[in-house]
Amino acid sequence: MQNLDQIRAAAALKLLPEGKPHTFDRSDVVGIPALILTNGLLAAAAFSCEEGNKARQGMKQAFNGIAGHLQERGIIATSSLIEDLSKRDSLTLQRATAESLAFVAYLKRFALKKVKET
Numbered sequence: 001m002q003n004l005d006q007i008r009a010a011a012a013l014k015l016l017p018e019g020k021p022h023t024f025d026r027s028d029v030v031g032i033p034a035l036i037l038t039n040g041l042l043a044a045a046a047f048s049c050e051e052g053n054k055a056r057q058g059m060k061q062a063f064n065g066i067a068g069h070l071q072e073r074g075i076i077a078t079s080s081l082i083e084d085l086s087k088r089d090s091l092t093l094q095r096a097t098a099e100s101l102a103f104v105a106y107l108k109r110f111a112l113k114k115v116k117e118t
Contacts, residue, residue: 012109029059045081068094069100069103
């Protein structure tokens with residue numbers, strides 16, 4: 001039996017496999033906790049997942065990972081984080097927010113630094 005930290009770490013490593021290219025880097029996820037704490041999970045997800053915004057593409061991929069983790073944990077029913085949580089009660093939203101923050105902490109630790117282009 002695994003504890004919550006092990007489950008979160010394993011889910012983060014699944015998104016960021018070693019030796020393979022990642023869809024986002026550390027700079028994409030470093031601001032997510034502050035964004036969630038300041039604006040709430042739904043607003044942060046809406047901001048990060050805005051269609052057509054290439055500057056936040058990495059954040060969108062990170063939120064897709066968050067949604068997948070929340071779905072695996074049974075907090076949301078579908079992989080659509082915003083759609084699912086907007087229909088739930090406030091207790092579920094609070095639980096999802098707390099779990100998202102804990103999960104993003106592992107994403108930040110495991111994500112690679114942005115490679116400078118020369």
